[in-house]
Amino acid sequence: MSLLEEYTRIREHTIAICAPLAIEDHVPQPADFVSPPKWHLAHSTWFFEQMILKRFQRDFQEYDPQFGYLFNSYYNHVGERTARVQRGHITRPTLQEVLAYRAHTDKCMLQLLRQAALAPDCTELIELGLHHEQQHQELLYYDLKYILGQQPLFPAYGGDTLRHKDRNAVAGWIDMPAGIYEIGWEGDGFSFDNERNRHKVYLQSYQISKALVTNAEYLSFIQDGGYSRFELWLDEGWAWVKENAAKCPLYWQQRGADWLIYGLDGLQPLEELSVLTHINYYEAQAFATWAGKRLPTEAEWEAASDQLPWGARWEWTGSAYLPYPGFKIAPGAVGEYNGKFMVNQMVLRGASVATPAGHARTTYRNFFHPHLQWQFAGIRLAT
Amino acid sequence: MSLLEEYTRIREHTIAICAPLAIEDHVPQPADFVSPPKWHLAHSTWFFEQMILKRFQRDFQEYDPQFGYLFNSYYNHVGERTARVQRGHITRPTLQEVLAYRAHTDKCMLQLLRQAALAPDCTELIELGLHHEQQHQELLYYDLKYILGQQPLFPAYGGDTLRHKDRNAVAGWIDMPAGIYEIGWEGDGFSFDNERNRHKVYLQSYQISKALVTNAEYLSFIQDGGYSRFELWLDEGWAWVKENAAKCPLYWQQRGADWLIYGLDGLQPLEELSVLTHINYYEAQAFATWAGKRLPTEAEWEAASDQLPWGARWEWTGSAYLPYPGFKIAPGAVGEYNGKFMVNQMVLRGASVATPAGHARTTYRNFFHPHLQWQFAGIRLAT
């Protein structure tokens, strides 16, 4: 597929994700970690305008100079930005105006993409922009689910329910011998800077599960007093349990003897055979301790990845998000992409039901703070 | 005007206030004290459904049983309610669905109003519901101005700019002799419980200004160091100044040597002859101290009210909001209207440019917490 076709396909997918939403659903920010869909639509466009068109399109005129301020996320190099927590208060530009901004920017980008010879650094930035947009597609699913799922009426989304692929196809354990393995990206295709360089690691022998933890298994943990036994939890995890009176994963609720779960198709009975999701690192770690197991490190995960079916849920690993040997932050705004987040976050591996086609790799390193539950994350055990 | 005509007129006015807004503008709650316009539209309807139709309409069916929970404001008697701070996260029902709820409820109300003989307590509650709706019309203006005026693009509202009546027509002072005066409501028309009973008060002799403080006068206070001289402020006022790095009223901003002000017609040069508004009690008190004067008490205001031109701005008084002698809280939900707020708030008298026609009286007691600025409030001095 040509870069132009890829551009068109990916940009249209973002629109398609938002299409089932009401205009109102594009506005709010019910938690600090959520961004309004309207903001995602604008910010992913802003990336192409600010990072590419301004630099590579001759005589380029910004669509609206104020949008640079409004739709910057965290790129300090590019300029001031609105406080992240105020994104849900910004009603203007309206959704319709944002869509016009997208359409205009796409027109300019297509002009650029039709040019005979794009400079390599331009091509590279466009690829980065598309992968950036795909990351926001994934976040869009997290955010729209949270926006709808926290409301008293529990409305269904109306689009793809992401219900496919939510059962384990295999079971059992993979035995991995001790020795030197290589992990990290090497090759021609796209990768983020945090996946490089490919390097050697020494692993002790270990076993890793082929299957992800299911709702039924997690329910056993709950019914065995999992949320009231401090000895299963990290100290900060136990503080999180008490502060939030946590009793179950996000989107679960108990009504009498029954468990319901909010999904993109609305409030439903809990399906026990489905793969568990929406637990945070603290919950993943406590479950693993309860099960007499542990979470794999990211190196263990990657070393075994060619034997693992994966892709149903991002999987929490026991690894903190830190630079690979030889990692360097690129100069300028692009360098703010990954490296500056390398503290206090845990690595997730795999991919989720919300990951757009073509965006997953075995070397991909996702990362979240340990208390966050709203991403589609699950548990694979190791020992 | 018949009660039916009054009902129709007032209910339509609420719709008219919201008409110039974009759908998106109906959603957010940029501060705790703000409610989304969509919520106002629904809550004022909820009042008629829950307080009147459920009781007086035979075989009445609630439009949607979940709306009772969603659109209750603070009536503990009526049931659980959503946390006030989460109103801006509720996107469903959508604006269109709320308007359908309004239309349906109006149809039911008109049926009721067309009945030959309404019980007196039913008539009384309908009148209360209409005055309640008018209070929300006033709040709608405060809230939509705040929603638009806090945004980086400073969009104009597009409806009534409320610019009429914002200059003083008279000047000078009224001399009031010491003696016994009567204040409070007495008569046949509608009044809120907090305006009753009419009772005697003794006032020392005083002078009260015919004119309200103007932007120019307040600018002199600013330029004389008003916001950096602690001795002019109440202790809590000075804490408010420091915590908020306050330098001017809400909606004012200094650009170089010029002052701009956000109005419903967008960002504009400050008009010096206009009546000052959007200051809180702390600012009103500090200005009065700086001017060597004080704020009138509510009794002083009311005793002089027949000699005062008023209506341009609610006016801060130096009186705390407390019950009149003999005040009793009515039983049931209607009793939660006023009495329970009688602590830590200051009384405002007069009416504002946003007060709907027919909603003002000289005995009317409005009240706000001392730090709030978003209401259209001004200053009249006394001595």
Next chain:
Amino acid sequence: MSLLEEYTRIREHTIAICAPLAIEDHVPQPADFVSPPKWHLAHSTWFFEQMILKRFQRDFQEYDPQFGYLFNSYYNHVGERTARVQRGHITRPTLQEVLAYRAHTDKCMLQLLRQAALAPDCTELIELGLHHEQQHQELLYYDLKYILGQQPLFPAYGGDTLRHKDRNAVAGWIDMPAGIYEIGWEGDGFSFDNERNRHKVYLQSYQISKALVTNAEYLSFIQDGGYSRFELWLDEGWAWVKENAAKCPLYWQQRGADWLIYGLDGLQPLEELSVLTHINYYEAQAFATWAGKRLPTEAEWEAASDQLPWGARWEWTGSAYLPYPGFKIAPGAVGEYNGKFMVNQMVLRGASVATPAGHARTTYRNFFHPHLQWQFAGIRLAT
């Protein structure tokens, strides 16, 4: 008694209050509204040094220039001051060093007091300093009780238990006819600026109780569901109940079927006939509503005061703390004494078991924020 004798008597009383405490008890600040006893000892000394000796003692040398910063409470005119919430972190000067500072200052003050003719404004300031010290003596009891009473070991104070005078000597109601009354201070003796000027008020007819509410009566309120019936509470009071899971007055605790109360003599069974104390304004107001009565206004209280036995507990009134007609803030630091607190506080009248001898007057206006419980405050009803 001469001013010199008065000075000696009052200054020694402060030392006597602290004498039973351990050195450690002088240090902590377990809540924002509490000050460490060591700080009281130093601050009341600071007042004489900064306000009087620096001005009236020729060639006066400050004891330690840094103490001016450390022991200022809230007098912005005098200079910067340590953040109020950090008082409990200051261990130096030690208690012994503070006592040396007191002794040195007293020596200087006695020199001054022995001079043939003190200027009238000097005498006036010394009197103010002594009344200021007496206010801190009262606060010392509140604070040391809180410091000891919040600890797991519930240690007894070891000094005066303040248990005398805690029963009602009379019962019944006083009938007061409507009419013009005069309240406020007039005369030769000392008064605070907020008690002046004496002025006329008009009161409707009312009844006021001779007795204060007892523990037994308040227990009935608790047992009748007082803390779970929202309709009895002000809206902010109800928020306070829920946020603090309030179930009883400060220092009460239920153990099985029994009620214990922490007093200066340690943890004790609740004495039902004793006068209730340590309730805040919200609790006082809710109790009065439950009893079908109300709190008297401060004018009602003062007008009836010559017929009231009083002094056991400060009594919450239904009046907000506001200036009397004609009140003016004095220029300079002394003017910061009272006026700047005139917002968001309620007036208390009477005096408490902790009020030092000679410090009470019927015109005295005490004031606290509505949520505070740690002062010795009680309830007298009116109707």
Next chain:
Amino acid sequence: MSLLEEYTRIREHTIAICAPLAIEDHVPQPADFVSPPKWHLAHSTWFFEQMILKRFQRDFQEYDPQFGYLFNSYYNHVGERTARVQRGHITRPTLQEVLAYRAHTDKCMLQLLRQAALAPDCTELIELGLHHEQQHQELLYYDLKYILGQQPLFPAYGGDTLRHKDRNAVAGWIDMPAGIYEIGWEGDGFSFDNERNRHKVYLQSYQISKALVTNAEYLSFIQDGGYSRFELWLDEGWAWVKENAAKCPLYWQQRGADWLIYGLDGLQPLEELSVLTHINYYEAQAFATWAGKRLPTEAEWEAASDQLPWGARWEWTGSAYLPYPGFKIAPGAVGEYNGKFMVNQMVLRGASVATPAGHARTTYRNFFHPHLQWQFAGIRLAT
């Protein structure tokens, strides 16, 4: 040295550290992460009483059953405990009473230690108790420095200034070849569970500095705009800078053109050749980025440790605090020692000027949250 002699030596050292303090200095808790010296004295005693005497001393009577509640730090297995943030409000037992508790417990422990044959698990727990006490000796220095150093009078400690060993003796870089190394504890002596098991790691080739960063080098970073250049900082580090208006390490202050530093000997001119300390992980990481270097991982540090002079300052590494392969949490209260803290903290290696004699090992893993500055921590660079 016999265990009895070791016990005596270590227990006396704790007393010696506190000896120069005033009684008042033992009380406050000026920040969440600080514990009052009085609490350290009691808690380290509590460990011997609860973990050892209760179990191994026949007919042992607790000194005071309430102390179990008061002086538990975070051992959920042992029972309820006072909220950590309230430690500074507890004045009773007094220092004298705590010292009596220590003396009594020591007498019982010495009786136990004199018994002919202690069970191996008893000996092991006593050793753990002594290492635990030594950790608190190190913390005591951090805490007493913070308690004194945050006060307006900047009092000197009066005891050991810890000024020895604060200059680099060597310079230059060590070249380490790529390959498999072994890290972790193996052997007969004492080690904490988090240092085990010894295991293989693969390291890429690297260089590690022989010298620690000095005050002069860090001053260059400051003067080069280090605290105002976002691109040098982790995102959370930059948020920390802005929220705290950070401009220099803890205990540094600029007065005009001069830099002062608070040390245990009071406020002093900054010595440029001294080894830097009191920076947090964010500052360490930003400095390393500015210098074009990075922090070593803990494996890199340990692999090179036999060639490193160390001991002047704990050194921040670039490793998150996570379990070694095969790490298991021990059952019961002892298991709460280390494992439950393995999230959101960074590893420090080496030892500090405050580390008691005999408490350091090259396999020792210390750990702190990234924002903390009050521990004696410094920077060693790698590349």
